[in-house]
Amino acid sequence: MNSFRHLFGPVPSRRFGRSLGVDLLPLKTCTLDCPFCEVGLTTQRTLERKEYVSTGAILAELTEWSARNEPADFITLAGSGEPTLHSRFGEILDFVAGQRRVRSALLTNSTLFFLPEVRQAAARADVVKATLSAWDQDSFAAVSRPHPDLRFDRILDGLQRFRDEYSGAIWMEVFIVPGVNSEPDQVQRIAALAQTIRPDRIQLNTTVRPPAERHVQSISPEALTKLAALFTPAGEVIARFSGGIRREAGVHPDSIVAMLQRRPCTAGDVGHAFSLADSESERILNDLIRAGRVRAELREGERYYRGG
Ligand code: SF4
The missing domain is CATH 3.20.20.70 (Aldolase class I)
Known part of the structure; x- marks a missing residue:
């Protein structure tokens, strides 16, 4: 993709x-x-x-x-x-x-x-x-x-x-x-x-x-x-x-990074956008953090992810 x-x-x-x-x-x-x-x-x-x-x-x-x-x-x-x-x-x-x-x-x-x-x-x-x-x-x-x-x-x-x-x-x-x-x-x-x-x-x-x-x-x-x-x-x-958002195609990490570069989102937002279970979107987001492509920040008790 x-x-x-x-x-x-x-x-x-x-x-x-x-x-x-x-x-x-x-x-x-x-x-x-x-x-x-x-x-x-x-x-x-x-x-x-x-x-x-x-x-x-x-x-x-x-x-x-x-x-x-x-x-x-x-x-x-x-x-x-x-x-x-x-x-x-x-x-x-x-x-x-x-x-x-x-x-x-x-x-x-x-x-x-x-x-x-x-x-x-x-x-x-x-x-x-x-x-x-x-x-x-x-x-x-x-x-x-x-x-x-x-x-x-x-x-x-x-x-x-x-x-x-x-x-x-x-x-x-x-x-x-x-x-x-x-x-x-x-x-x-x-x-x-x-x-x-x-x-x-x-x-x-x-x-x-x-x-x-x-x-x-x-x-x-x-x-x-x-x-x-x-x-x-x-x-x-x-x-x-x-x-609810339905997306049938496979998820490419670049697509998630592109979204997060324009708008900070929670793991739940990412899950909605790409039809992922929360655990799956968190796993991908953690991988992206380790790769230095995404960073996390807290806002009023919620964890948001932003494209780096
Ligand atoms: S919210 Fe951001 S993008 Fe929108 S007008 Fe203000 S500075 Fe510009």
């Missing part, structure tokens, strides 16, 4: 079921440097849009993956940073649409939606999961440590324009960080802005996997549920993934 360089998974996603990830960027390239980022600290914080990874190489991998007829619920543009920084991400969404097999999703932090060309390309996705976790420039800086040239009001305006232009589904993610944007009056201000974008779903999230900065805390599910009620439509609390 060949391993892919730009595709990973299908990974168990709390929102997208079986999600085949497409990584358009070198680790870790983003417009923001969120302290809660599960990918790690941003090493290249930039607004420069370019073809960071060869579009042809990605399309070749997607063609090969499609020929295998493996099940997936979504193909998601995500991975090692902000996918809209890739200047040709719209062509990849077009390709997925042309295959007519699996729906596409774009996971974006919304920061480049002030650009018409980004909105046009994003509109080719079936679902756009866009983030809005602040209510003004200061809160935006505190939550996400943005590139200095980013302006919150322009981003909000871009999202509102996108809603007017786009007929697909917008799932708005609000990421709650205790002590930063978790007070009810703060969340109410986010909710008022979210309403102006008329999202199809609103999803509240908090740190579950090990974050870039270890000090970042998560908010309790009870508190998150109370905050979700402040939104219209009411927000959903993104629960920990618990669905």
Whole structure:
């Protein structure tokens, strides 16, 4: 079994079921440097849009993956940073649409939606999961440590324009960080802005996997549920993934490492993704640790594995 360089998974996603990830960027390239980022600290914080990874190489991998007829619920543009920084991400969404097999999703932090060309390309996705976790420039800086040239009001305006232009589904993610944007009056201000974008779903999230900065805390599910009620439509609390994933093919350790390089997972997550018993996924993960390809870290009593 060949391993892919730009595709990973299908990974168990709390929102997208079986999600085949497409990584358009070198680790870790983003417009923001969120302290809660599960990918790690941003090493290249930039607004420069370019073809960071060869579009042809990605399309070749997607063609090969499609020929295998493996099940997936979504193909998601995500991975090692902000996918809209890739200047040709719209062509990849077009390709997925042309295959007519699996729906596409774009996971974006919304920061480049002030650009018409980004909105046009994003509109080719079936679902756009866009983030809005602040209510003004200061809160935006505190939550996400943005590139200095980013302006919150322009981003909000871009999202509102996108809603007017786009007929697909917008799932708005609000990421709650205790002590930063978790007070009810703060969340109410986010909710008022979210309403102006008329999202199809609103999803509240908090740190579950090990974050870039270890000090970042998560908010309790009870508190998150109370905050979700402040939104219209009411927000959903993104629960920990618990669905079953079936994968019939044999497991190649490279596939597991590829998944763990983009997202820390528990042995149970790995088991779900690759249809392995817990004991088997732990055995493979321990082998990978001994080989220096994976490392383990504890987060709130859970053992997570991260690709090295
Ligand atoms: S959480 Fe998303 S937007 Fe924030 S730094 Fe990580 S990849 Fe970028």
